[in-house]
Amino acid sequence: MPEPEPAPQPPAPAEGAAQNRPQEPQRAHTEVAVGILLRGDGALLLATRPPGKPYAGYWEFPGGKIEAGETVEQALRRELHEELGITIGPASVWRVTEHDYPHALVRLHWCKVYRWSGDFEMREGQTMAWQHFPLQVSPVLPGAYPVLDWLEQEWRLAGCRTLGVDSEKVPQRDQF
Numbered sequence: 001m002p003e004p005e006p007a008p009q010p011p012a013p014a015e016g017a018a019q020n021r022p023q024e025p026q027r028a029h030t031e032v033a034v035g036i037l038l039r040g041d042g043a044l045l046l047a048t049r050p051p052g053k054p055y056a057g058y059w060e061f062p063g064g065k066i067e068a069g070e071t072v073e074q075a076l077r078r079e080l081h082e083e084l085g086i087t088i089g090p091a092s093v094w095r096v097t098e099h100d101y102p103h104a105l106v107r108l109h110w111c112k113v114y115r116w117s118g119d120f121e122m123r124e125g126q127t128m129a130w131q132h133f134p135l136q137v138s139p140v141l142p143g144a145y146p147v148l149d150w151l152e153q154e155w156r157l158a159g160c161r162t163l164g165v166d167s168e169k170v171p172q173r174d175q176f
């Protein structure tokens with residue numbers, strides 16, 4: 001029986017090629033706390049990204065970067081106070097997603113928020129809008145698409161009324 005042909009080998013790299021190949025720089029994640037503010041009627045809050053930021057004018061959920069030493073909840077409470085002038089009640093992480101933008105690789109820590117106090121002030125020149133599905137605003141930041149899909153699924157499962165909450169039992173602003 002003839003010996004099987006040896007499998008073809010990939011060409012050996014030229015000497016020094018590995019060292020000379022440009023290395024993909026490792027991108028560190030930017031950790032972001034994001035709040036899904038939910039009203040008892042199932043509406044969720046979106047706001048436009050302020051001028052001067054990447055994707056300015058796109059609609060997003062309120063939030064921002066987590067600073068060193070902060071928990072997600074602390075960062076979210078600080079950001080929403082800075083941006084919107086409100087103080088949120090308890091918030092815990094619901095989902096975590098990632099999105100690779102040209103400007104940053106972000107890891108988004110999504111928290112549902114049912115309770116807050118204070119009056120909304122657009123402190124960064126944004127515009128805000130309470131939205132039901134289907135959304136009436138666009139464009140939305142691509143990093144928010146998966147969460148919008150999940151929320152819409154919840155809304156459909158709840159009979160297109162609320163976002164997985166019983167509006168009768170959900171305390172509203174100024175009630176914590």
Ligand SMILES: Nc1nc2c([nH]c(=O)n2[C@@H]2O[C@H](COP(=O)(O)OP(=O)(O)OP(=O)(O)O)[C@@H](O)[C@H]2O)c(=O)[nH]1
Pocket residue numbers: 032033034053055059060061062063064065066099101104106108141142143144
């Ligand atoms: N707030 C928020 N950020 C989001 C969402 N979706 C999403 O991909 N991001 C990304 O998360 C990052 C948030 O950073 P940011 O620039 O808004 O944070 P920040 O307010 O702390 O900014 P600053 O440090 O320039 O003041 C951006 O890269 C943004 O594109 C969203 O729905 N809400």
